[in-house]
Amino acid sequence: IHARPDIKRYRESGFHQDLNFFYFTGIQNLTNAILAVDGNLKESWLFVPTGVEGLQQLAGTTISDDAGEAFAAIGRATGIEHVVSWDRFQEYIDKGVSSRFYVATAAASGEDRTADSNPPGMRPIHGSEVLWYESLRERWPGAEFASAATMIREMRSIKDETEIAALRRAGVASSKALLAGLLALSDGTDQRSGEAAVVAECLKSGDGISFWPWVMSGVNGVFPAPFESFGDYRHKNRIMQEGELVRVDIGCEADFYQGDVGRTAPVSGMFSDGQREAWDLLIAGYRGGLSVMRDGVSWAMVEQASREAVLAASSEAELAPKTTLGKRAVEILLSEDRMDWHHHNIGLWASEPAEATLSTGMVIDFEPMFALDGEGYYLEDMILITSDGHEILTPGLPYTSKQIEESMAGN
Template sequence: MRRQLILRVLIVGAISVGLLVPSGSSATVAPRASPSGKTLAGIALEEYRQRRERVMELIPEGIVLLSGKTEEEDNEVEQKFRQRSYFMYLTGVEVPGAILALIPKGYGPEGVREVLFLPPRNPARERWTGPKVGPEDAVAEFGVQRALPTTAFESELSKMLERTKVVYTVVPSGPSARFSREHAFIERFLQGVEVRDVRPLLAELRRIKSPAELALLREAVRITAEAHREVARALQPGMFEYELEALVMGTFLKHGARRAGFPPIIGSGPNSTILHYQANRRRIAAGDLVVVDIGAEYEYYTADITRTYPASGRFTERQRQIYALVLGAQRAAEAAFRPGQTTMRQLQEVARRFMRESPLRSRDGQTLDRFFIHGLGHYVGLDVHDVGDYSKPLVPGVVITIEPGIYLPDEQIGVRIEDMYLVTETGLVKLSAQIPSAPEEVERWMARGTRR
């Protein structure tokens, strides 16, 4: 019922799309559409169309080519298929092996501006992987202007490149770039073409979240809050970290999440000082701190929220001091924020200064900002560490985390507190405010559980 309500909210205001109808073509092409209210992964078809239109407005010349993920990349049986985030952002299409072409100036006699290429239906393969949408149904299903089989990609591409030799696509980087699927895709059209990276443009568009995206993020936060609640109720000395991981994943799926946005981090005792610890195999001991860094992914949008719990139900004096300092650093960053002016780097310095000015010290006398060894936060959206320029001021519509931490390996004390925030015209809105973070509130939350 809750999911249905959210989807009804998302589709309010969707408008019809008028598209060109070609003549004499065997391709599937959109007629003038009436309002359908159809959504893909919680986003209205009209919003996907508007995103594609915006990309074409921002491309001064050339065409855009994006390749979707293939089933072979996930080895079919090893994990659930998840479409590439850039491709999902512009299409909502989860069919493996899809290709999107955007042609701002149009091509062919009909001036077609967008084409979705899909693999032809394969009934024998679908016995293994399930029914897929083929090119013959794609226009109605996905709201694109034209749909063709992927077997026609090269011949159609040659027509698209008659007016331009500039292609915008995802250009991979790093030492393994030339072995990537993206590189293999670029090699299909590289000859005689100038290739430009489309990622900076798409990253800037993705940085600002729409009302529909915010609704999905809020639901991801709600589900993650439920998982934190279950952890707080169940946590006790003698449990294994993986028992809490199982509880987290079960809660995610029970409440409608597709998957975790990233592998759950359940770090107890010495593992609480390891930033991205993922083994989750240790038995939790009395007096441990347990860092629980988790995020549910709801319709491709993920949460990312961290709490640090005392395994025995109450913080020791030293743990409470460190915890209070981390929480104070987070609140100092919140208070310093100014919409449209503040950058993530400036917030980082606020948090570090707060720690540096504290009278608390490590065992060897160092100020505790020396043990804050990661960034203060990041963008969140289709990816847990979402795309965007961190040097730019944070403007309304951006969603970020603020996650200070202090890690003292020689004391086996690691504390991280992470919340999600929406930037508005008037300041920050804490999306994860329903999860307690003050130390006394955390202790009361844990005491309500069935602790033995």
């Protein structure tokens, strides 16, 4: 596993370590080191170049010519058995410790799309993981390289107490940032104003943003439009208008772990009658799915509980839709193809692959969404799965249309 190969770029808020390297070492600030885990001998090696960013800080001592004292300090701090100069890495592999190596990248399985940065037949120019994999194959053409991505994904899907503590902090910061984003919405204001409010709160309450916030109004809030922002210089910025809904999809980072939370809100601070009915029916379905979340429950069971809750709510006097928009929302919420009861895991990355069955220690995002009359309806929370239920890690947020309107009014 290769550490990040370069220091932060000017536009980055801080240095971000390679996620898998951090997961296995706990080292945040170190470039270009290589971790090798020998499964046969049950030992680990860290190959470190001298003179790189973060080395002296990590070692806690001055780096001498032989770096022996510094390497010993790193070993004591990390628990890694062998910390040596990276000059010994090729010798280590050449000794024939194995003829089969697992690489912490999807590139080794052919699944990494960053390899498509050049026409067929040319070397890729984007994606350090792809370049690392290609470098290994070129240096050791006779060795077999396989992807460890699936194994590592399964390991990272279950969080320990330290990780859960970091995710709780990320969840609290993300909740505060979401509320700041809601308060920034108003007719005639651009989306960037909401983004700025979110970023400021993430820096104040957390360690920065997990991803650049989506404050997507009107047609921008309906997929695939939000994804188009990744290729747009102004992030699809537009002026928000009265009567529109806004997808506020944000996340703050804390202790290297990432948050992800969101709500749909009206630009004016008040839902229309039809929007209110559609939204509250979505909340009924969301709460129905939440009610069955616990260890051993499949996502199919969560989706079924959500649909059953929508069906029950649509027959109750309080939530039964009276407007055309509300009645159409029921049809969508109960449909198989137009409603997306989306979900994903969360941890070192804000959108990690989901597993088919919930397990104790997973932290997931439940993210149902649908489109109606050119407007997007969506929400999500960070949820810790426990043996007998679940815990919401994004506290103090509004759910119903009335609660959202009160939050936007500063209550």
